[in-house]
Amino acid sequence: MSWSTFRIGGxxxxxxxxxxxMRLPTGPGPARETSLALARRVVELGITLIDTAHLYGxxxxxxxxxxxxxxxxxxxLITTKVGVARSAASGEGHLDGRPDVLRDQVEQGLRRxxxxxxxxxxxxxxxxEVPLADQLGALRELQxxxxxxxIGLSEVTVAELGQAREIVEVASVQNxxxxxxxxxxxxxxxxxxxxxxxxxxxxxAGAVSGATAEIAAVAAELSATPAQVSLAWLxxxxxxxxxIPGTARLEHLEENLAAAQLRLSPAQRDRLxxx
Numbered sequence: 023m024s025w026s027t028f029r030i031g032g033x034x035x036x037x038x039x040x041x042x043x044m045r046l047p048t049g050p051g052p053a054r055e056t057s058l059a060l061a062r063r064v065v066e067l068g069i070t071l072i073d074t075a076h077l078y079g080x081x082x083x084x085x086x087x088x089x090x091x092x093x094x095x096x097x098x099l100i101t102t103k104v105g106v107a108r109s110a111a112s113g114e115g116h117l118d119g120r121p122d123v124l125r126d127q128v129e130q131g132l133r134r135x136x137x138x139x140x141x142x143x144x145x146x147x148x149x150x151e152v153p154l155a156d157q158l159g160a161l162r163e164l165q166x167x168x169x170x171x172x173i174g175l176s177e178v179t180v181a182e183l184g185q186a187r188e189i190v191e192v193a194s195v196q197n198x199x200x201x202x203x204x205x206x207x208x209x210x211x212x213x214x215x216x217x218x219x220x221x222x223x224x225x226x227a228g229a230v231s232g233a234t235a236e237i238a239a240v241a242a243e244l245s246a247t248p249a250q251v252s253l254a255w256l257x258x259x260x261x262x263x264x265x266i267p268g269t270a271r272l273e274h275l276e277e278n279l280a281a282a283q284l285r286l287s288p289a290q291r292d293r294l295x296x297x
Contacts, residue, residue, distance in 0.1 A: 040071030042268030075103035119149030121160035144174035253281035
């Protein structure tokens with residue numbers, strides 16, 4: 023592992039600064055064409071980790087990425103998530119970790135992404151109504167069948183991560199985390215100790231919407247934006263952090279990627295750490 027890359031599960035090497043596809047419009051029309059072009063630009067710029075989920079448009083986001091990028095470039099990882107289902111009556115989403123539902127969503131993901139194997143599959147949330155062993159057991163069966171390469175989790179506590187690791191090998195954790203939102207610091211530390219990839223979602227939203235004077239000051243010193251400083255801090259804060267900022271605008275995509283080139287001084291790192 024170098025500063026700029028990480029091996030998920032010990033063998034799947036990706037760039038540490040990824041892309042979250044959730045915000046890409048998927049409906050017909052010009053907005054979709056813009057989404058397709060942006061997804062292609064993501065790969066052209068060298069990003070090798072793209073995050074999506076069954077929940078995002080109920081599969082429409084997966085289909086969009088396949089339309090834009092299939093056949094996939096060598097080394098490109100598209101990770102997806104399962105475990106949230108849509109109510110037939112209300113159309114609302116709800117947690118559903120029943121094994122048959124998880125298996126069906128994986129099969130749908132394979133078809134939509136046009137692959138035979140999902141290299142990294144994450145459980146979007148743990149369903150409290152279904153035993154964890156049943157949820158992860160279903161994913162482990164799919165892994166044995168060769169349909170899933172590695173298993174990850176999302177929005178888990180340290181205790182839940184520990185319980186999960188007794189059932190399966192956990193390759194990644196995707197929790198909300200940023201410079202201004204560090205409630206899951208203990209989970210990050212547990213991932214560091216185990217060499218588990220930590221994919222923070224909403225990695226810059228809080229810093230941008232309410233950028234503190236300190237973040238703004240460091241940004242000015244580096245001729246950067248608060249979002250870029252926030253991403254640079256994440257990359258600097260822990261070697262297992264793989265931020266996945268999302269955007270539907272090309273200029274923001276390029277700004278985010280430029281954050282990988284920023285280097286914080288020890289003094290700047292210390293000041294931001296106190297934010």
